[in-house]
């Protein structure tokens with residue numbers, strides 16, 4: 079296998095195969111992935127667009143059309159389609175490939191389906207690392223597609239600079255559920271399949287909820303009707319996405335987002351390193367079973383065990399950091 083330093087070098091040069099390899103390495107969440115990220119750490123270099131919404135809303139079909147328009151604003155576009163490996167969204171990976179295949183063969187468009195595999199940080203952790211790989215590879219726009227509205231999707235949404243929530247007519251109760259919270263994650267609301275008759279009613283409902291929710295704020299999310307079938311509204315969506323981008327850059331929101339991500343990177347790395355240290359130095363794998371037995375037999379409690387570990391640990395810090 080190629081050395082990690084060689085793969086890193088090639089990723090930075092924009093080599094597609096190295097980028098694909100790099101994403102697989104970080105998906106696996108092992109030491110090689112960490113080594114790679116050490117070589118290519120970047121934050122804030124690419125603009126990250128999250129596209130989320132219920133299954134079958136037309137997210138992939140929309141992205142396929144958006145990419146063409148985005149080429150006027152960005153040099154290279156990467157799409158990471160997140161597959162939460164849930165049985166409810168079966169076939170998503172194949173569907174995404176087919177729906178976005180217009181761009182196969184275009185060296186400036188990279189489309190990849192993501193899985194979490196062994197990553198400790200779950201799908202959000204794997205996505206976060208994959209964003210760094212494509213970012214280091216020179217993709218100045220990274221689009222992250224996620225399905226649904228569960229916690230893991232919300233975690234993924236937090237990685238984005240701008241989030242588009244795609245809704246479609248016929249959701250019924252889902253809109254009710256969205257009133258409480260989900261509405262907060264959309265910086266823009268796209269009402270797709272507006273070729274369908276009920277779509278206007280949905281747009282009105284969403285407008286009402288958004289107006290209520292954002293009545294005191296400077297930024298009010300736009301509501302954009304689109305139809306992939308009729309190729310309508312795509313230009314409007316791109317225009318409003320770029321407007322949001324400009325808004326967050328102008329107001330310092332973007333800077334804050336980046337600093338938060340950096341803080342998160344430091345914290346999770348520190349946590350992992352401390353955990354590794356503990357596992358290594360207190361012979362954790364050998365002792366854990368013994369401790370479990372002690373607690374099970376009522377001879378100790380988790381608190382007492384931690385106390386005795388703590389009393390026996392001598393951590394020497396060379397200097398104030």
Ligand SMILES: Nc1nc2c(ncn2[C@@H]2O[C@H](COP(=O)(O)OP(=O)(O)OP(=O)(O)O)[C@@H](O)[C@H]2O)c(=O)[nH]1
Pocket residue numbers: 132133134135136137138139140167170173174177225270271272273274304305306307308
């Ligand atoms: N009528 C109509 N159908 C659409 C439109 N956009 C997409 N579709 C159809 O909706 C279906 C789902 O489209 P996808 O693009 O795969 O939707 P998705 O949100 O990416 O789906 P998942 O990734 O599986 O959640 C496909 O059959 C599309 O052809 C639209 O504007 N109007």
Ligand SMILES: [Mg+2]
Pocket residue numbers: 137138139159170173174223
């Ligand atoms: Mg899709």
